Every structure is written in C-alpha cells, then in structure tokens.
Amino acid sequence: MDIGNDTGRAADSVVAMLEAKIVSGELENQTPLPAERELMEQFGASRTVIREAISKLSSRGLIETRPRFRPIVRKPDYATVLHACGNVVQHLLTERSGIKNLYDSRVFIERALVREAAVAARKEDIVNLKTALEDNRQAIPDSQEFYRTDVAFHGVLYRIPRNPIFPTMHEGYTSWLAPQWDRMLRSPERNEVNYLAHKAILDAILERDPVAAEEALTNHLKAAWEFVRVTFDWGDE
Template sequence: MFTKVDGPVRLADRVAAMLADEIESGRLTTGDKLPTEVELVKQLGVSRTVIREAVSRLSSAGLVEARQGRGVFVLPPRTRPLDLDADTTDTKAKVLQIVEVRRAMEGEAAELAATRATPADHTRMRQALAAIDAAVAAGGDGADEDLAFHRSIAESTGNTVMVSTLRYLGEVSRGGIRVTRANEARRDDFYDAVREEHDSILTAIEQGNPKAARTAARRHLEHAATRLQKAGPEFWNTTQDLDVDLDTAE
C-alpha cells in the first residue's frame, strides 16, 4: 500500500503527510482502519517512534481517532472555517497573531482544567512536561511535545468542543510554536522561563485554583509574545529555514 520513506529530516512529518494524503484523496475513507503500527513499520521502513509521532499528528489534526483495543480509524471530513491566508503573510505578524488566539483559548482551558482535572490527568500533564525536556535533550525543538502538553490540559476539561477547537488550532499553530521554540532555544534564560511558566500552569491546575491557572496560562503566552518581540531581524530572517507552514492546517 505504501512505499518506504527515507531521508534524515523529519520522518514523522513525511509519514504524517503521506497518511493524510491517503485520507484526503479518498483512498482511505471515514471509518477505515489504518494498518497496524507493525504493518506501517514494515511498509514504510521507519521506526515505531516515527509511526507513533505521525499518527499523533493526524489525531491532533482531527483526521483519525485511536480507539482503545481496536486500532486507529479515519474520522469524517472536517470543516475548515479559518482563512489563514487573509490579512498578512508576514511571518512575525502571523506568529504573534497565533499567540494572541492561543492566549484566549488556553487561558479558558486552564481555568476549566483546575476545576475538572483528575489525578490521572495531572499525571499525564506531568509526563507531557517531561517529554518536552526529553525531546530537547535529544536535540529536538520540543514543538510537538509542547503542543501535547497544552492539549492534555484541554482534554482534562471534558469539553469535547474545546478539545476539538484546540486540536485544530494546534495544527494551525504548529509552525508558530516551532518558530517560538526556535527563538527560545537561542537563550538559556528564555528556555528556563518557559519551563517555569509551564510548571506554574500545571501547579495551579493541580492545586485546583482556576484563577491562578488562567492567569498563569495567559501570562505564559504574553511572555512568549514578548520573547518574540525581542528577537531581532537576524532571527526572523532565519525562520524561512525552519520546517514551518503558517498558511495551512493539514
């Protein structure tokens, strides 16, 4: 069904794009089950980790759904109400606009999570934070893991509409997060600040303090915007070399 994927750069992105093309072309339709992880490893010639990351991205994009004990299934086609090509094509302006939208949405999610998250949810969030550090230590940018942390907060609210909206927004903002994290990776003080901000959000959620959780989440995005504003032209001139796409949500 699939041909092998090779090349040293971002295999998970290439596998996700290949699978997404199968779905959006109609070769895989609503309700179809994806090949198993083992089958995909054999067909594509990549590791299980790459397959898991690729499927996670499809799930975040709302293309597939993992059903415990049954496999991964194709979801009905989504509507795409956002026109991301409008208004501006300037990378800096668009990334900052994404941060503004995230600030509003994720502040609400954190507030709800503080009143609804279970101890099991708290554990998943802590694991998501640890995954960011592990990804960075392994030489990655931690963008996907960053998205997973914020997604885990939304999921703990039990609000399926919010989860779906933030999942879509997460795919829209993946490139923006990659740019943001590339900026933060340039300076140890930036990176340390992000870790502290993430921990403050989760601590407030764990303590069941909605106001503090909302404030911490909004402050995190406000500081992210400030850090981006501090980046000079030399940084923004390099963003064209990053693996980002700010104009499409696939």
C-alpha cells in the first residue's frame, strides 16, 4: 500500500485512501481514527503528511476534530455538505447584500414549497402541519419555545417533497440567517402575528389553493424581513 504518483502532494494520496476507507465503512462511522503515529506507519508517510491529510479530511467534513482528541469518523451525508458550506457562507453574510440574497432565496424556495404543499400535500403532511401549527399556537406566550415551533412549522414544509436536500437547506437557512434576529426580536404580540400568518398559510393549503398559499407565505416572510430591516435601521433594501 504505497503512495503512487508524486506530483507534489503526498497528503492527497493519504486523503484519498482514508476517504475510501471511510465511505467503504472499513473505518466505521462514529469511530475514532487510528493514532497519527500508527497512520504514518500504515501509509509509510511522515507525520507531517498524515497531519495535513487529517486537516483536509476535517475541512471536508469527513472527520470531526476536537482540539486534543482523536478525530471521529463521520460518513458524509447532507448535513456534512451544509457544514462544509458554512465556513464559507459566513463570509458572504458580512455584507448586507449577502444576507438579503440568502433571505430572498429562502423566500423563493418556500414560495415554491407552499405551492407544492397546496397541490401535493399528503394526508400525513396535513396532519404534521396541523400539529406543528397547534404547537406553535400554544407556544405564543413563550418566545423561546415559539421560535422552536416556528422553525418546526417551516420545517414541515421542507419535508413535503420527501427530498433530504430540502430539510438540509432549511437547516442552512435557520442556522445562517441570524437566528439572533428571530430569538431576540420576539414578543407575545409578534408571536401572535406570526402564528396567524402560519395559520393563513395552512388554511390556504387546506383549501388546495396554491396561489393563496404562496401569497400568504410571501406576506409572512416579507413582513418578517421588513420588521428586521426597520428594527436594525437598515436603509432601503
């Protein structure tokens, strides 16, 4: 098991081999990687190379590293993609335009989602939506809890297409789009407003009216953006 070509990056070979062992399951998921000194023997490479490989795997989300602990193998999944993006996305969000773009894309996606829901939601989806809405209603007095149920309600919409990519996107939106807004700018009054918005969306879905659903969703998210914008005294959009 030696390292074939040498175009100036032995670490990449190690990365590739470890990558293969991870996806193949030879290195079991959630299991700590062998010690560095053992890997260097295994691959016939210096510790320098091994460490670089580990660093790269970490950046790619294939292993989880804590400061002084053994890296933990993590088989790549959709959340891994999110994790990999996160590092970079944060830079784009330092400018207002970046936040706006991300938020707009969310509105765009969710508009399509509620439209989809209105025409294609199954019985179970409807049940989930109703449950989520009820949880939402009951949480109105508790802003902390309301935030959670708010996210959960939208989350149901993302699960309707039964494509794991959408819940992943949802997770991205909620984790990147300044959760601090939502958590901090809440009050029972605003919670009530948002609950009613959710109810309007669900009502339109129950009516199987995609146009109304999309409109209700759009109003909901636009209003939320407007509230944030005004509160933080940002200029025009």
